[in-house]
Amino acid sequence: MQDEALISLACMEAGCRGLVYDIQGGYGIMSTLKSLGITPGKRITRITPLLIQGPITIEMDKVQVVIGFGMASRIVVKFD
Numbered sequence: 337m338q339d340e341a342l343i344s345l346a347c348m349e350a351g352c353r354g355l356v357y358d359i360q361g362g363y364g365i366m367s368t369l370k371s372l373g374i375t376p377g378k379r380i381t382r383i384t385p386l387l388i389q390g391p392i393t394i395e396m397d398k399v400q401v402v403i404g405f406g407m408a409s410r411i412v413v414k415f416d
Contacts (some may be wrong), residue, residue: 345392350385354413361410361411370391372401 344358356378359366369375373396383393389405 342412343415344409344412345380345382345411346380346415347386348382348404351413353379353381354415355379356397356411357414358412359410360412361364362398364415365407365410369407369411372403373397373399374401374403380413 343354348354356374356376359369360375364394374380374394378396380394380396383395383400384391391402391404391409393400393402395401
């Protein structure tokens with residue numbers, strides 16, 4: 337079995353795609369991200385370039401969503 341390339345959404349570069357592998361957090365963050373449609377297994381693409389702790393724009397299902405850096409750092413993404 338190959339090692340899976342896992343990275344935090346906050347560390348991804350612009351234009352990178354992957355699947356949401358895990359969300360590390362409690363009920364509050366899980367609920368908020370679920371209401372935005374960000375759940376494990378969802379394919380996402382990072383739109384904004386790497387900025388120091390700035391908001392992060394992602395695209396999924398042809399819809400763009402902006403989330404904060406703290407939230408993005410709790411989303412673990414598996415590269416395609």
